Amino acid sequence: MISVKMYNFEQSAGNQQIKPFILVGTSETKRSPLNNIKGRYSPWNQKWSFNSLVASNINPLLNFDLKFNIRTYSTSNLSTPTEKQDNTDNLVPLIAYDNFKENRVNILKEQKDKSGIYCLINKNNGHSYVGSSINLASRMRNYLNTAFLKSKQNINMPIVKALLKYNPSNFKLLILEYVDLKTLTLRETYYITYVLPYYNVLKQGYSSLGYIHTKETKALLSQLAKNRVHTDETKALIARALTGENNPFYNKSHSMENKVRIIEAKSAYPVYIYNSFKKLLIIFPSVGTLAKLIKSNHPTIVNVIKEGILFRGEWYFTNIPYNIEDAPLITDWNSKESEELILNINNNSQIRKAVFVYDMNKNFVAKYDGVMEAQRALGISHSTIKNYAKVNGIYKGYIFRYERLNDQETFGS
Helix, strand or coil: CCCCCCCCCCHHHHCCCCCCCCCCCCCCCCCCCCCCCCCCCHHHHHCCEEEEEEEECCCCCCCCCCCCCCCCCCCCCEEECCCCCCCCCCCCCCCCECCCCCHHHHHHHHHHCCCCCEEEEECCCCCCEEEEEECCCHHHHHHHHHHHHHCCCCCHHHHHHHHHHCCCEEEEEEEEEEHHHHHHHHHHHHHHHCCCCCCCCCCCCCCCCCCCCHHHHHHHHEEEEHCCCCHHHHHHHHHHHHHHCCCCCCCCCCCCCHHHHHHHHCCCEEEEEEECCCCEEEEEHHHHHHHHHCCHHHHHHHHHHHHCCCCCCCEEEEECCCCCCCCCCCCCCCCCCCHHHHHHHHHCCCCCCCCEECCCCCCEEEEEECCCHHHHHHCCCCHHHHHHHHHHCCCCCCEECCCCCCCCCCCCC
């Protein structure tokens, strides 16, 4: 029998005692960085056109490239060209420490009891690591502790290997953002998808989603699965030990807060909901959670995210915020305000594609629940409206669209 012991670096960095029912994890790993792999669709794995992601105002702190490239992972063996990593040139941190080792005293003093996102950059080769911690000083103290880095549970992490190989004095530390616990994972994920840090094997904060195991690991897991058989006697003992009052969870139930945390911890990636004016309304922890609430399904929501189209004529879904400074109007997806939004979305379930109509001067005329309603109001056949709406075209003095007009757009007759 082979025993396997799992470790949690986040907890060893001082994050295990926050408050009840808070589930924490880590975006760090024990395996080496992998090449890019071509795999099944996930909104995280696409090359997004930046113009389709940004509403209007770009954060002056970040000058993005036109393409938003996301590393992909899969169990497939098909290789694709390596995408550009370590996009750190345009990051403007809150605080920068040019020498991670020599600035140790200031780092530990200034980052004490602060929660946020950080980036370590190797000055020799430009490779980087993006991470988060609820106690930045504690995390940095561990990184600067050689004994800690060489410990059995941490030695195989890519960033740890790099620190040991190149020495912390050859790294600079950027404090990117101070973030509260509720949005820590979301902000870490955002920076990971933007920077594409070389030392981050995982594509999302606090998640191992999409990680590809080595052949040796697969063989080990397979062997473990084959040996995972209890005798009837053992099964009876387990059942007896966990039945009725012997079960530690007997006559108990999760609090609502704990249920919310469990859902968030199991989430693959968040879903940002914007209205048709591209104002951020709320952030849901996962596609599955949102699908159940709005009486839709996973493939439909994924397609809406992928295509960047309006859902039920009024809402955009995206897994990456349009603007790094966007703050949701509704901060708690389990609140009464959230319930009202969900009710509104469900009340519009009959709408497939709303039609937005403008005059030649780009003045808003009306929004119709579909081409048939527009036909009745304007006396223009629905097929004509549909054809012009597809291309944002002009017909009889009207501009027809399936989304709201951008003031920067121009049209021909």
